[in-house]
Amino acid sequence: VVAASRALAEDACELVEVDYEPRPVVTSPRASDLALMRWSRQAGDVDAAFGAAARVVAGRYALPRLIAAPMETRGAVAAYAPDVDLLTVWCSAQDTHRPLAQLAHILDRPERAIRVIVPDVGGAFGSKGTVAPEVAAVAAAALRLGTPVKWTEDRLENLLAASQGRGIEGDVELALDAAGHMLALRARLWSDLGGYLLTTTPVPPHTAGTLITGCYDIPAAQVTVVGARTHKVPTGPYRGAGRPDAAYMLEALVDAAARETGIDRVALRRRNLVRRFPHRTPTGLEYDSGDFERCLDLALKLAAEAADRIPSRGTLCGTGVALYVERAGGAFESAEIELRPGGRFAIASSSSPHGQGHDITFAQIASERLHASLDAIELTFGDSATAPPGVGTFGSRSVAMAGSAIAVAADRLLERARALAADALGADPGAATVDWAALAGAVDPPLRVGAEWRSANAFSSGAYVARVALDPGTGTLTVSWLVAVDDAGTLINPLLVHGQVIGGAVQALGECMTEEAIHDTEGQMRSGSLVEYCLPTAAEVPPILTGEVQTPSPLNPLGAKGAGEGGAVGALPAIANAVADALGGRHVNPPFTAEKLWRVLHEPAAAGRS
Amino acid sequence: MRVSIQINGRLYAGEVEARTLLSDFIRHQAGLTGTHVGCEHGVCGACTVQLEGEPVRSCLMLAVQAGGRSLQTVESLAGPGGELTALQRAFTEHHALQCGFCTAGFLMTADALLRDRADGEELTEAEVRAELAGNLCRCTGYEGIVAAVMAARGDYADGVATPSPADSGA
Numbered sequence: 001v002v003a004a005s006r007a008l009a010e011d012a013c014e015l016v017e018v019d020y021e022p023r024p025v026v027t028s029p030r031a032s033d034l035a036l037m038r039w040s041r042q043a044g045d046v047d048a049a050f051g052a053a054a055r056v057v058a059g060r061y062a063l064p065r066l067i068a069a070p071m072e073t074r075g076a077v078a079a080y081a082p083d084v085d086l087l088t089v090w091c092s093a094q095d096t097h098r099p100l101a102q103l104a105h106i107l108d109r110p111e112r113a114i115r116v117i118v119p120d121v122g123g124a125f126g127s128k129g130t131v132a133p134e135v136a137a138v139a140a141a142a143l144r145l146g147t148p149v150k151w152t153e154d155r156l157e158n159l160l161a162a163s164q165g166r167g168i169e170g171d172v173e174l175a176l177d178a179a180g181h182m183l184a185l186r187a188r189l190w191s192d193l194g195g196y197l198l199t200t201t202p203v204p205p206h207t208a209g210t211l212i213t214g215c216y217d218i219p220a221a222q223v224t225v226v227g228a229r230t231h232k233v234p235t236g237p238y239r240g241a242g243r244p245d246a247a248y249m250l251e252a253l254v255d256a257a258a259r260e261t262g263i264d265r266v267a268l269r270r271r272n273l274v275r276r277f278p279h280r281t282p283t284g285l286e287y288d289s290g291d292f293e294r295c296l297d298l299a300l301k302l303a304a305e306a307a308d309r310i311p312s313r314g315t316l317c318g319t320g321v322a323l324y325v326e327r328a329g330g331a332f333e334s335a336e337i338e339l340r341p342g343g344r345f346a347i348a349s350s351s352s353p354h355g356q357g358h359d360i361t362f363a364q365i366a367s368e369r370l371h372a373s374l375d376a377i378e379l380t381f382g383d384s385a386t387a388p389p390g391v392g393t394f395g396s397r398s399v400a401m402a403g404s405a406i407a408v409a410a411d412r413l414l415e416r417a418r419a420l421a422a423d424a425l426g427a428d429p430g431a432a433t434v435d436w437a438a439l440a441g442a443v444d445p446p447l448r449v450g451a452e453w454r455s456a457n458a459f460s461s462g463a464y465v466a467r468v469a470l471d472p473g474t475g476t477l478t479v480s481w482l483v484a485v486d487d488a489g490t491l492i493n494p495l496l497v498h499g500q501v502i503g504g505a506v507q508a509l510g511e512c513m514t515e516e517a518i519h520d521t522e523g524q525m526r527s528g529s530l531v532e533y534c535l536p537t538a539a540e541v542p543p544i545l546t547g548e549v550q551t552p553s554p555l556n557p558l559g560a561k562g563a564g565e566g567g568a569v570g571a572l573p574a575i576a577n578a579v580a581d582a583l584g585g586r587h588v589n590p591p592f593t594a595e596k597l598w599r600v601l602h603e604p605a606a607a608g609r610s
Numbered sequence: 611m612r613v614s615i616q617i618n619g620r621l622y623a624g625e626v627e628a629r630t631l632l633s634d635f636i637r638h639q640a641g642l643t644g645t646h647v648g649c650e651h652g653v654c655g656a657c658t659v660q661l662e663g664e665p666v667r668s669c670l671m672l673a674v675q676a677g678g679r680s681l682q683t684v685e686s687l688a689g690p691g692g693e694l695t696a697l698q699r700a701f702t703e704h705h706a707l708q709c710g711f712c713t714a715g716f717l718m719t720a721d722a723l724l725r726d727r728a729d730g731e732e733l734t735e736a737e738v739r740a741e742l743a744g745n746l747c748r749c750t751g752y753e754g755i756v757a758a759v760m761a762a763r764g765d766y767a768d769g770v771a772t773p774s775p776a777d778s779g780a
Contacts, residue, residue: 354709
């Protein structure tokens with residue numbers, strides 16, 4: 001419905017009556033008889049390993065659907081200029097590339113007839129990567145009506161209709177020898193994909209499947225992922241996008257193995273860590289670098305400090321330890337740098353920010369390579385008319401990929417500038433620095449250099465420890481403290497990385513405490529406001545002690561990996577394992593609401609159902 | 611209906627429907643888009659403004675309810691040349707914003723809190739966290755926001771925090 005004001009459009013929507021014929025409803029991915037996506041992988045002799053195992057440990061785990069809930073909801077403005085046959089779409093998105101390609105496809109228009117502008121964006125966390133169907137509808141309406149059309153969804157619409165995250169269940173089994181060496185892993189995952197596929201819907205369950213062996217050197221694995229159709233909105237990437245899912249199930253299983261074998265949970269982890277790189281996983285990934293044990297050691301040291309300093313109040317306390325590995329980088333991005341009058345630099349990057357701080361990080365990279373002041377560098381993003389080619393901002397990849405493109409472009413610019421300065425200014429061609437202002441005045445047209453950067457995935461990693469206290473009278477969970485140690489490779493801007501770690505960890509805290517997109521047995525969403533879908537506030541956040549390990553990635557000139565998702569990946573299994581520890585080894589799936597934990601404590605039969 | 615509201619010392623008058631929210635009046639009629647709208651049901655706090663000095667959620671008020679009254683939006687904080695206040699500078703220094711969508715609401719809540727407590731007893735971190743619990747941030751995990759508010763306490767000690775021209779453009 002398009003109207004002259006939002007209020008009128010909402011009034012007119014009330015006049016629309018839709019007759020639905022109810023069909024049998026499917027809300028559980030295990031109960032679905034239709035797979036929209038399947039993926040499986042086997043490497044090594046899994047059956048023989050399980051047959052020869054001294055101990056087989058099995059677990060059944062589930063993560064509910066979550067909602068990314070960026071503070072700015074989705075929205076778009078579309079305007080068509082018939083004189084030049086140009087459709088311009090301003091949208092709240094993670095980048096320009098995917099909206100451009102997808103709108104061209106949906107509207108059957110050439111990309112050159114569409115301009116996508118992504119201005120300041122109020123958060124996304126994966127949920128604004130693929131173009132929303134609503135944006136395509138807004139664009140189609142603008143084309144048909146010949147007038148600009150604007151759409152800003154309200155919070156109800158965001159909670160009900162935007163793609164949701166997680167929604168995965170798994171049966172996982174681990175075969176161990178008598179000494180506690182992991183021999184093989186079997187995993188069967190069911191992902192709740194919803195009613196239809198958005199372009200990114202199958203990505204998180206695939207990522208979960210590939211990362212299911214985590215930080216451990218497990219020689220054989222058999223993994224099956226079923227992406228099942230259910231009668232809900234589609235799922236898609238939400239911060240971590242499959243990485244927390246894999247880490248949660250694997251780390252819970254490793255704790256179960258420690259309890260069943262009597263081997264200390266840290267010793268069991270230490271015994272099985274991947275120690276040689278590059279490491280090829282049985283699921284087909286190649287870990288480029290890392291030092292998982294150093295992350296673990298640092299996390300344990302910080303945990304000992306936290307335990308000394310911060311009291312845990314409550315009679316039922318528990319500690320959880322978890323490691324994670326995160327797929328980052330990959331594919332390509334590009335950059336263009338132009339020398340401007342006065343020795344200033346204009347850099348166009350293919351990767352646009354929505355809160356990560358690309359401008360300062362990228363300026364730092366260029367400043368260091370060009371031996372130029374930070375103030376002399378200006379970044380531009382987010383306009384398909386000027387952005388160089390790229391894929392987008394997602395998957396903790398911007399520094400490793402777009403940052404490397406800027407580094408390569410800057411190196412090329414410096415090399416050409418030295419030669420030009422020698423010619424035009426009589427400068428020493430061997431000089432490390434260039435008089436940029438003088439050179440800018442001497443070259444015409446302006447000096448301009450582009451670069452594209454491509455590489456395989458880099459793998460970040462980390463170790464987290466959580467301490468929790470449960471109130472047996474009410475079931476209320478308190479996270480007393482959290483330790484976060486991340487290895488995101490070489491860091492460009494530690495303050496921004498720290499912000500990413502804390503922000504991600506607090507999203508995991510919300511996932512543990514309250515967050516769940518609840519659907520009833522008829523498939524109706526029951527979490528239609530921020531009262532029902534409850535986000536963590538400043539008052540719930542415990543002390544978080546952070547530490548960093550920096551093993552440079554050999555895959556790019558910066559040694560960078562990725563930092564955007566580690567907090568959301570590592571904190572979830574650490575807190576979940578701490579809750580299980582507090583419950584005497586009974587594992588419960590998040591969110592750990594007071595009602596759920598009270599029932600586990602007071603109705604022992606509920607433990608298996610939760 | 612005709613309504614006139616004093617916003618940041620200037621009178622804005624216009625025709626509104628009875629159902630027009632104060633947040634929509636501020637953004638669409640007064641054109642002050644620094645106030646952001648995050649949920650329209652009073653939970654996220656992004657739309658917080660100060661009505662006669664008290665923080666209120668402008669999405670939970672109708673424009674007509676604010677008729678004849680005086681309110682301050684985030685635009686009132688910085689000086690005429692864009693000079694940031696001590697609180698705003700502290701937000702920058704402590705990495706208290708990432709996407710920035712919630713920031714206006716946090717600034718208006720924190721500014722009211724710090725004014726209220728300027729000559730009272732010391733604010734603790736736990737109190738700041740409790741006082742900010744009515745505003746949601748999805749990016750930062752609140753660490754930088756709490757640190758910024760703690761850091762800005764001293765600048766309100768004399769009762770008024772004024773923009774510092776020396777820091778313009780910082």
